[in-house]
Amino acid sequence: MNRHDLIVIGAGPSGLSAAIEAAHAGMDVVVFDENARPGGQLFKQIHKFFGSKEHHAKVRGFRIGDELLKEADAAGVRVELDSSVLGLYPDREVVVRHGDEVFHAKGDAVLVATGASENTLGFPGWTLPGVIGAGAAQTMMNLHGVRPGDRVLMLGSGNVGLVVGFQLLQAGCEVVGVVDAAPRVGGYGVHAAKLARCGVPFHLSHTIVSAEGTDHVTGVTIGEVDKSWQIVPGTEKHFDVDTICVAVGLSPMSQLLDMAGCDMVDDPRRGGLVPVCDESGATSVAGIFASGDVSGIEEASSAMIEGRISGAAIADYLGYLEHEGETRRVGELEGSLDALRQGMFAPKNRGTVPERTEEGCPVSMNLLEHGFLSDDEVLAYPGVTHAKGVHAVIECSQNIPCNPCQDACRKGCISIGENITSLPVVVGDAACVACGMCVASCPGQAIFLVDEGAGDGFATVTLPYEFLPVPTAGTRGRGLSRSGEEICDAVVESVRCVSAFDHTNLLTMRVPEDCAMRARFFRPSPADADEEAVS
């Protein structure tokens, strides 16, 4: 049997971050992961992350994964892949399966960073081929380049459902709707708004009655639910679909910790059975730590910081760090973690719906119930102003921990201030040069450049466009409203993409003047789209 200073179970964002931190302190670290590739869920994440610079905001998830792997390699972390940990026994002994044999290893400390698995929902027909988890859809699309289906219904309006729903559109699927039994959209409003303006309808207070088909999904029926979650007869709606994506939450894979005898608690707010642990991830069993989703469902950015904190705490626990150094390091990290846990969607605020933002703006009920801001509501936010010439319009209406737009503008047009969850304010006397950096930097794709009076009764709207094929200047089509309704003719004036935009194209379309503050998406007309596809 081999012994190590630290055994990490799980090479996802949290496990790798902890391993890096511990290796920097001079520890011998091994990471076991049952998958063939390291990185956990990071490599499926093609969207730009939220947060601030220190949280890798506006960087796409898979790039963060690449950086993490490079850092682990440089730190001398050994990652053993295709290695499933079968059990965690007394005195921090693990049994690992690799290939056709099992072996034992012992760590002076063990960090369990096994993450979570997707929840299921047992509606009639849920075992038909074509009913898949949202994570599975991401794996197919983003790792293997396989489109999961042609017509998809998304069940679940949390961030996973919204983000994957948008990625399904990007992969060329038709998303017939987002369904959630809850009466409000669960994820970030900006994620919902991206789907809504592409024409995806939201069916809140609805759930799946049944999936139809004999050997695969051919359709789905949804129905409205009452306050006791029962389907109201007569409210059923049918859709022809070949795929049903299920995004109804995650469960921590905490069995190893339970088996090891750690104090556990069933906490629905954290996703289910989780270990009782302190801020550093130390469990009730000496030398066993937990970090990331296994200790409570959050997201990758906080999982990475939690991992760093655990790594530093373990190095301190085993005497590899001067205690003062550890305290300082953990203090910095905790501040960074705390910043991510602020705002309307903070773990502590789960299940509550505030009526007003921190600034006192009314929270849009339309956004929560239908996925988009109404034309009137949008004017209530400090990022939305009228001005002469090209100016940024920031349709950011919820207090979420995110601030890349503030640094993106070199002209000082955008201000968020010290508090990372504050709504961005468009500064009146600063001059926008239409560089578009703010548009490309917004992970929520909620920033537009608008010229309300571009001449001849027309206006221009510049929007973030992440679809293929990319239209070219002169392409004709329709301008879509925030709800995805075709409201006007539109012509593409220009499409810009520089490396700093990281594949977010900035599409500028020309629309009638009265649509300047209403048109927020461009749909090429079928004829022009065909030409694009041929060329």
Next chain:
Amino acid sequence: MSDEAVRMTTNGASRSFSPAPLDRSRGLGDFVPAPDDDVLVCRCEEVTKGDIRRAVHDGMYTMTEVRRYLRVGMGLCQGQSCTKLVRRIMAAELGVSPAALDAETSRAPMRPVEMRVLGNEEAAGGADAR
């Protein structure tokens, strides 16, 4: 977690305590068939919602009992997919909150392993590669 919520397990470590046992003397009424009784819940062991509901009426009042009775959650995925569903179905049938049911036992192996692999334990001392 309160002190009384912590108990000692056989290996001497403390872990979360399962809630107080349910009163087995109270009646649940007759088993009423439901239209979705044939929906599979545990696909690994092919157990339906109706199987689980009937098991409750047969006297299985805990997660441990229903697992032993039906093998629900004891297949390839080891309950990772269905445990929450089983818990919810049982709780509804018993008229209690899901949290009132006992925690299921976590034990090795955490992943399915063929017996030939489980028996192929590397000799003491270990491969040099590790």
